[in-house]
Amino acid sequence: MRVSTGRANQSDNRMFTVVVEAFGVRRQRQAERRFTVPFGQLQGLMQSIAQTGGRISAVLADDGASPAPAPKANAAPSKPAAVSHANVPVNLYKPKDPFVGTVTDNYSLLAEGAIGRVNHITFDLSGGDPQLHYVEGQSIGIIPDGTDANGKPNKLRLYSIASTRHGDNLEGNTVSLCVRQLEYEKDGETIHGVCSTFLCDIEPGAKVKITGPVGKEMLLPEDEEANVIMLATGTGIAPMRTYLRRMFEPSEREKNGWHFRGKAWLLMGVPTTPNLLYDDDFNRYVSEFPENFRYTKAISREQQNANGGRMYIQDRVSENAEEIFSWIENPKTHVYMCGLRGMEPGIDEAMTAAATAKGLNWAELRPQLKKADRWHVETY
Secondary structure: OOOOOOOOOOOOOOOEEEEEOOOOOOOHOOOOEEEEHHHHHHHHHHHHHHHOOOEEEEEEEEEOOOOOEEEEEEEOOOOHHHHHHHHOOOOOOEEOEEEEEEEEEEEEEOOOOOOOEEEEEEEEEOOOHHHHHHHOOOOOEEOOOEEEOOOEEEOEEEEEEEOOOOOOOOOOEEEEEEEOOOOOEEEOOEEHHHHHHHHHHHOOOOEEEEEEOOOOOOOOOOOOOOEEEEEEEHHHHHHHHHHHHHHHHHHHHHHHHOOOOOEEEEEEEEEEHHHHHOHHHHHHHHHHOOEEEEEEEEEEOOOOOOOOOOOHHHHHHHHHHHHHHHEEEOOOOOEEEOOOOOOOHHHHHHHHHHHOOOOOOHHHHHHHHHOOOOOEEEEO
16 A cells, blocks of 8 residues: 655645545445545544455545655544544433423424425423433424323324524524324324324424433534435435534534535425425525535426336435445445335335446445444434
């Protein structure tokens, strides 16, 4: 391996190009890949490449300076592009002693002609001891008022958080949810979900029992140059909204001091255009950050796939398979999936076909991504 890291006394802002051979599996192992990262990320990148089977042939300093000792590539491998779980709050409030929050806002997210009912609901978290706080990608529990058919208190339901750690008001004392009212037929009768109906009907000023936060599966990497692919259906958009606000909302970028410089790609599935959630915000991010954000929609009742059937999110994955896997081959890329559990088989089938077309084995690759903290799934 040829190594040039420049002068050892330079600052950590130095940039390095890592030349990799045999990266990936099967036929892709013959390809040479190059990754450019700052010095502070060099160690993690090299460990990531080693864990995924790549062979580093050279590490080059962009300034062309003379060689100096490089980070050890054969160190015990850590999880590449790891998501930091340090200082992530968990279970600050439990079901036996929940926090009581106050509803500050509750409004519909749907345009006229949409199917169903989906609301954006915000709660004031002020006054807690400890303060109920959270990070992007976590969930909270809601205990609806009332009792069940057996006279026992209604059970807790978990919901993905739809606001960043700073809240929609940027003051760090609120949390927002994106809630679809559950509705189904049973014995000829329309049944509505207990907790989802409770939330969609709730009025500002009402008190709500809240637990959590919980979850470390869907956390964003701390690397500002990470790439993020997001696959969402319906209210599975909630965590994706938190990521995208953190990445691209100007007030958020100023507040958190975290300036995303990687690439983000949202693939969103809904039945109709009026069912698109937070669509105006996402279109604005595309306009303001065209080099960093891509937004692809699958609107099943309005668009057709290549076979003339309804366009689902897995069809968009198939259409963009080559580029998606080009992203995945980069060890700085993370994939997030959120929505109804029924979306998983279709996504898995699409990824399998896409991988096969590139000479890859998805059954081998997916566990590798999961082990490397790069494949994140939250379905319900």
